[in-house]
Amino acid sequence: xxxxxxxxxxxxxxxxxxxxxxxxxxxxxxxxxxxxxxxxxxxxxxxxxxxxxxxxxxxxxxxxxxxxxxxxxxxxxxxxxxxxxxxxxxxxxxxxxxxxxxxxxxxxxxxxxxxxxxxxxxxxxxxxxxxxxxxxxxxxxxxxxxxxxxxxxxxxxxxxxxxxxxxxxxxxxxxxxxxxxxxxxxxxxxxxxxxxxxxxxxxxxxxxxxxxxxxxxxxxxxxxxxxxxxxxxxxxxxxxxxxxxxxxxxxxxxxxxxxxxxxxxxxxxxxxxxxxxxxxxxxxxxxxxxxxxxxxxxxxxxxxxxxxxxxxxxxxxxxxxxxxxxxxxxxxxxxxxxxxxxxxxxxxxxxxxxxxxxxxxxxxxxxxxxxxxxxxxxxxxxxxxxxxxxxxxxxxxxxxxxxxx
Amino acid sequence: xxxxxxxxxxxxxxxxxxxxxxxxxxxxxxxxxxxxxxxxxxxxxxxxxxxxxxxxxxxxxxxxxxxxxxxxxxxxxxxxxxxxxxxxxxxxxxxxxxxxxxxxxxxxxxxxxxxxxxxxxxxxxxxxxxxxxxxxxxxxxxxxxxxxxxxxxxxxxxxxxxxxxxxxxxxxxxxxxxxxxxxxxxxxxxxxxxxxxxxxxxxxxxxxxxxxxxxxxxxxxxxxxxxxxxxxxxxxxxxxxxxxxxxxxxxxxxxxxxxxxxxxxxxxxxxxxxxxxxxxxxxxxx
Numbered sequence: 001x002x003x004x005x006x007x008x009x010x011x012x013x014x015x016x017x018x019x020x021x022x023x024x025x026x027x028x029x030x031x032x033x034x035x036x037x038x039x040x041x042x043x044x045x046x047x048x049x050x051x052x053x054x055x056x057x058x059x060x061x062x063x064x065x066x067x068x069x070x071x072x073x074x075x076x077x078x079x080x081x082x083x084x085x086x087x088x089x090x091x092x093x094x095x096x097x098x099x100x101x102x103x104x105x106x107x108x109x110x111x112x113x114x115x116x117x118x119x120x121x122x123x124x125x126x127x128x129x130x131x132x133x134x135x136x137x138x139x140x141x142x143x144x145x146x147x148x149x150x151x152x153x154x155x156x157x158x159x160x161x162x163x164x165x166x167x168x169x170x171x172x173x174x175x176x177x178x179x180x181x182x183x184x185x186x187x188x189x190x191x192x193x194x195x196x197x198x199x200x201x202x203x204x205x206x207x208x209x210x211x212x213x214x215x216x217x218x219x220x221x222x223x224x225x226x227x228x229x230x231x232x233x234x235x236x237x238x239x240x241x242x243x244x245x246x247x248x249x250x251x252x253x254x255x256x257x258x259x260x261x262x263x264x265x266x267x268x269x270x271x272x273x274x275x276x277x278x279x280x281x282x283x284x285x286x287x288x289x290x291x292x293x294x295x296x297x298x299x300x301x302x303x304x305x306x307x308x309x310x311x312x313x314x315x316x317x318x319x320x321x322x323x324x325x326x327x328x329x330x331x332x333x334x335x336x337x338x339x340x341x342x343x344x345x346x347x348x349x350x351x352x353x354x355x356x357x358x359x360x361x362x363x364x365x366x367x368x369x370x371x372x373x374x375x376x377x378x379x380x381x382x383x384x385x386x387x388x389x390x391x392x393x394x395x396x397x398x399x400x401x402x403x404x405x
Numbered sequence: 406x407x408x409x410x411x412x413x414x415x416x417x418x419x420x421x422x423x424x425x426x427x428x429x430x431x432x433x434x435x436x437x438x439x440x441x442x443x444x445x446x447x448x449x450x451x452x453x454x455x456x457x458x459x460x461x462x463x464x465x466x467x468x469x470x471x472x473x474x475x476x477x478x479x480x481x482x483x484x485x486x487x488x489x490x491x492x493x494x495x496x497x498x499x500x501x502x503x504x505x506x507x508x509x510x511x512x513x514x515x516x517x518x519x520x521x522x523x524x525x526x527x528x529x530x531x532x533x534x535x536x537x538x539x540x541x542x543x544x545x546x547x548x549x550x551x552x553x554x555x556x557x558x559x560x561x562x563x564x565x566x567x568x569x570x571x572x573x574x575x576x577x578x579x580x581x582x583x584x585x586x587x588x589x590x591x592x593x594x595x596x597x598x599x600x601x602x603x604x605x606x607x608x609x610x611x612x613x614x615x616x617x618x619x620x621x622x623x624x625x626x627x628x629x630x631x632x633x634x635x636x637x638x639x640x641x642x643x644x645x646x647x648x649x650x651x652x653x654x655x656x657x658x659x660x661x662x663x664x665x666x667x668x669x670x671x672x673x674x675x676x677x678x679x680x681x682x683x684x685x686x687x688x689x690x691x
Binding site: 210223269 | 406409410413417511514518519520521522523525530531532534540542544545614615616618620624655656659660663664665666667668
């Protein structure tokens with residue numbers, strides 16, 4: 001028995017030597033900037049997590065292929081170290097700590113969802129390592145005086161602002177609005193922000209209701225919407241809830257003049273799952289494939305959309321674009337700082353003014369991007385930007401379920 | 406509006422009942438709390454999804470397929486896994502079931518990714534109206550009728566066939582059953598198969614009504630658990646009563662207090678039942 005243990009130990013030691021040699025050899029040439037990222041590979045957030053990973057990978061690959069990152073006289077390449085946070089905030093913050101203390105990453109890329117970003121950003125703050133994230137928009141991430149967190153999604157409370165502005169252009173202007181939101185941090189911010197905005201703009205919020213994250217049954221909410229006669233329904237939730245809501249609205253024949261959803265309509269899954277019933281659903285996003293911005297890593301938005309589609313075989317949505325922007329901001333900020341010192345890079349990120357395929361990136365003093373969202377509508381099976389600068393005119397009021405072909 | 410809400414609740418309660426029948430059966434006969442129950446429902450849902458997507462088989466027809474597949478799976482799981490530890494303490498079977506759950510969920514995640522999928526049937530959202538106020542979704546009504554049919558079939562199997570007699574005998578007195586020549590191991594396997602098969606049926610109906618994904622099982626296990634407790638063990642009507650109670654209370658409750666409290670309501674009922682009538686509404690004395 002002792003002999004076996006000895007052999008195993010020696011074996012392990014040899015293995016350790018081999019691996020450490022490998023890492024020594026890699027460390028020198030070319031020089032590497034390590035980006036750490038704990039994000040969902042499995043669990044409920046894994047779908048959206050993948051959108052960010054694809055974007056981060058694509059941006060890093062592009063940078064490394066086209067000259068790397070210039071820091072002073074040296075050239076570096078980016079390398080991302082990933083861990084699977086299993087869609088669990090506690091696990092995620094533990095992994096971020098591991099990335100900083102054990103893997104000694106230089107900088108951090110964010111996870112997906114506001115709920116996970118909050119604890120992660122606090123770890124970043126504790127170790128004073130800047131984190132740029134593209135997957136959390138709740139105001140709670142940015143209201144803690146955390147100097148080390150930067151976000152590329154516009155503030156949750158302003159998500160429906162452009163939608164409400166668009167409603168004002170309709171004739172007649174709808175009067176009654178129902179606001180529904182899931183009880184997670186991001187959607188609560190959206191719900192409360194939207195209510196405030198809507199009331200300020202003179203709409204009557206007839207139903208303001210919170211539901212449990214992951215809810216499958218919207219029958220009672222739909223029954224209320226029908227009996228309160230809400231003309232416009234704004235829903236802040238997640239893909240599955242958006243799917244359930246739409247399907248059950250049809251089952252119960254509830255047809256408001258407009259339904260808009262924060263998450264769902266811009267995703268290919270949503271349209272595939274609902275087929276024709278997805279038609280006319282409105283959505284909001286910080287970005288759409290129909291925009292055209294001059295890029296930093298890519299020539300412009302359209303070139304990015306084309307390359308992305310070739311590489312991953314699906315249409316990019318705002319999650320992907322937001323992820324690209326995170327990596328682009330890091331490259332730009334590190335080059336301007338001319339050093340890998342976390343403090344100096346942090347200051348450079350705060351002073352960012354960069355054109356990317358995602359739009360112009362500039363951060364507010366609290367670290368969140370200055371920007372707003374656009375209104376989308378599914379028309380003819382495609383996601384079309386309808387406001388502002390719409391590619392097509394929005395269809396309003398939308399035909400009732402029974403009157404559709 | 407109140408009438409509409411009650412109808413919504415009853416139809417949803419039917420689905421809860423079907424989810425819980427299998428769990429109640431396994432629990433009642435073998436004293437196994439099948440934590441993996443929701444995962445089996447998920448597998449039933451995916452069976453239906455794939456049969457529909459790949460071969461265009463109508464979900465209501467695939468009901469037979471998903472029940473058969475899940476019956477075989479359940480039979481095998483009991484025969485080759487759970488029977489090995491059935492004599493050990495309840496904790497061991499609980500842990501084993503928990504392990505099976507993790508294994509099934511993560512295998513499904515690897516095979517099918519976490520994508521949310523939907524069975525798109527043309528009649529998916531069909532409905533009809535009664536008067537001006539009440540709209541009844543047709544598929545939910547059909548699902549409700551199926552639940553009753555499946556309950557009756559199970560009731561028949563348990564009460565009128567030799568198989569059912571041996572299942573009941575085993576659950577009442579293990580040693581006596583063995584003395585009169587019941588093959589206990591086989592009876593257990595068949596019972597588990599039946600329970601899991603019922604979960605498969607619930608999965609099929611779930612897939613017609615809601616989007617599905619590999620991680621959907623957890624909350625379904627919890628709901629089934631609540632329904633079983635409310636209805637009480639050892640009675641085929643238990644799950645039906647429990648399901649309807651839960652469905653209607655949830656519907657009314659989320660109307661009065663807001664939808665975010667739906668789960669709060671379910672578990673409040675659970676706690677109340679445990680305090681006031683621990684054996685469940687229809688449960689016998691133990």
